[in-house]
Each structure stands twice: as structure tokens, then as C-alpha cells.
Amino acid sequence: MDDALNARAMEPRQTPLHPAHVRADAKLVPFAGFWMPVQYGSLLEEHQAVRERAGLFDVSHMGEIVLTGPRALAAIQRLATNDLAACAVGQAMYAAVCNERGGIVDDVVVYRRAADDFLVCVNAANRAKDLAWFAKHVPEAAPRDEGDDWAQLALQGPRASAILARLTRVDLAAIGTYHFRDGEVAGKPCIVARTGYTGEDGFELFCRPDDALALWDALLTAGAPDGLVPCGLGARDTLRTEVRYCLYGNDIDEGTTPLEAGLGWIVKLGKPGGFLGSEALARQKAEGVSRKLVGFTLTDRGIPRHGYPVLLDGRKVSEVRSGTMSPTLKIPIGLCYLPADRAAVGQPFAIEIRGRPVPAKVVPTPFYKRPSV
């Protein structure tokens, strides 16, 4: 391949909402092979808008892999750690896809669209890897890559439901958390799912790429009186960190298991027939994990960042996986792995910041929990 072709292959792709981002003068960065908005104006204001009002995210970079047909249920059961037999039609389930060692290949949300139809929403960076993994392990279900057939918009925040209600006849009150329906929003056919990655109430709308711009504009217009603003990946990251949602590639990866990451609740070891990684995970559960992903704060000034050394008794034991200054709580927060016998709330340790150990301690997570209504 010549250099010009290489350069073209490397150039990030644009989501269907790219013109809207350019128009809004968003700061665009290459992320998982796409030009993605990191922020439109103020990251902190975008974060606050989602906590207090509503924010609209372009998450079209996410991948979709579809399993349909008589072998679809068995296939997804083989791939996913969660029990999709217990997932009703119209319901979604968070799950991990693990390798034989129990390491996390990806974390996914599975939408059951019919008894024999599963749409698996996968991380953007893992689209090709997951498709190859699915094709290798469940070829009989003929996994189909629909990544380019869907755009995805996330409307998140306490005002999300009221805003969306202005644009749809779908009975939103009838859609519970982690449930979805097909319906029209602003005249565009969508999957309307009550899911998200911010810790707030909200919806993710899967639509046709050609409809995405019109839907984006309609939502922003309808939500303007409520203070709806477009939000970038920057706020998405601080929002998810505050509620301790794992980010693939940071907090979890093929070298970590869901049990170590505190995701035991999506691991259904009792599921008939087991699943990829179930033996390794059953063994790990019986023996007890040797390390745990914990939330921490610093007890002195500083901001923990991905990759900073984690010191226990003055010795490096791991690295910070996620870390930021919490925009809502205004305190430094982070996630890291600690030895399981030293991972209890209150455990003191240190984060090395620019060569200096800064005292830290394990705190309960989520760091932030939305006020109950």
C-alpha cells in the first residue's frame, strides 16, 4: 500500500452529525477512528447541564452487532456474561464479553428486539475486534455488523424525558430504565431506549444515519427552553467517572475480569451451559479475587490521572485507571486496582503525582448519586 493510501486509511471517519459539530465550532479530536466532539464550549458547563437539566451527545461512533435467527439466543448466551434468557423483548442488559481466561473483550449493552433478535451495542474502539470475536465463536448465528447503519444520540439529564415527550407519541413513562421501544421522534423512526452513560435519567436514540442531523436539530430546538446543550466526550467521561461506570481500555480490558472490576452483578455463573470465560470466572470467584477496582479520593491537593503510579506502603502496586477533578463534587476522584485485602473503604495509600506521593484513600462508589425523585 502506498503512503497516500495509508494516510487515507488512517484519517478518522466522520459521524453523520459531523456537520452539526463543525457548525457549532466544537473542538474535534480523533477518537476510536472517528472525529468526535470533545467539547462545544465549556466542559464544566456541559457536565453541569446534564446533572441539572439536559445534554445531547453524539455517540454514533458506538458499534452495533446484530444476532438474529433461531441460534441467536444461544449465541448471545455463549458470548455474554449476563443471562439474556432473562431479558424480555424490549429490555436491555449490560454485559461483559469475556475471553476464556475471564478477561474482558468488551463491555456491551444488549437490546433484545425480538425473541430471536439481539442488537449488541459495542465500544467504538472494539468494533472490528468484537466482530471478529463474534464471528469466531458463534459463526452459526452469522453476526452482522450494523455499525454503519445506525447513528446514535444520547439525551441525558433530569429534563430529558420532558424534552423528548415534545417530539414523540411514544409513551415515555411506560419505558422503564434499561427498556426500549420502537417509535418516531420528530418524525424519524428510532429505537427509543432508556439507557445512558451519565448516571442521570435519559434516553439513547438509535436512528438512521440520514435522519441524525434532523433529529439532532429537532432535539436541540425542543430542549432549548430547558437549557439543553450539546455535550462532548469530555463531559461524557467526567459524568461516567462520577458514577463509576467503567470505561473500556481504562478501567477494564482483556487483562482484567468483571469480578475484579466490581461487575460481579453482570456475571451469571449459574446460567445453563456456561459462557466464554465462565470456567475461569467460577474458579476466580471460588478462590477470591486478588485485586479489586476501587474508587478513591486524594486527601491532599492534586488531580489523579490515568497512568499515575499507585503506591501502597511506598511500593508501586498498580496505576490509576481513571481520574479527574469531579466537576459536581469539586474533589479529585479516581479508580485503580488495589490488592483485595487492602481495598476496603478507608484504606490509605498514595498516588504518585510528578514524582511526589500524594495521600489517597478508598471511598465508597458511586462518587455521585443522583438525588432520588
Place this chain on the structure above:
Amino acid sequence: MASYPEELKYTKDHEWARASGSRVTVGITEHAQEQLGEVVYVELPKVGETVTKGEPFGVVESTKAVSELFSPVSGKVVEVNDPLTDSPATINEDPYEEGWMIQVEATQPGDLEDLMNAKAYVEFIEEEAE
């Protein structure tokens, strides 16, 4: 529109220096704060510490980025803008006045001579952008 006061001197690391006799006040430029985004954390030296021209004297951080601060002069820190610790966003709002960071009693009077004037600095950041 970004502004670059004529009376200041500028470094390639995007600090500014304002000399008044041997006292030099130091901060970061409009361009620097724009690039960094909203500052949420600042770490500055204490009064009495020494700083060295071209060496780090502190850190500013936005939610997404960490940026070291490099001293445009050598000398002893005689004043620190401590309120920035609690309101680091001042650096975004008013980088040349309220957002100043440290004042140094310079020991090398010639330190500022090789820094850029406003015109040269504007050309420098335009070149950097290309």
C-alpha cells in the same frame, strides 16, 4: 479576540512576564488558557522558594490536560497569588491581571531580554498553529 499586551514579554511556553525594576510578575497568556480550557487546579511555589529560568515552577490543570509552568526568570519568589488555589478559573477569566501567578525578585537582570514582545509572540503562535 485574544489580546497580548504590548508591555509584556512572552515565552515560547506561553508564559508572560511583567517587569517592574527587578520584580517580575509571571502568568500564562490568553492563548495558553484558551488551549488548556477551564483551569480546575493550580499548583504554585511558596514565597521564598527559588525559581530558575526555563525550569518548571508549577502546574495548571484543566479537566482534560496537565500543563507545566516554566519560569521566564531566575530568582526568589516574593509573592504568590494564593487566591488562585480556590478560584483557578480566574486564570481563564483574567490571565494578565487577576490571574497572575507569582512575583519573582529576579537575580539575573538580563533574563527577559531574549523573550518575545507581543508582536513576535503573536507570530509565534500563528506559526505553531500551522
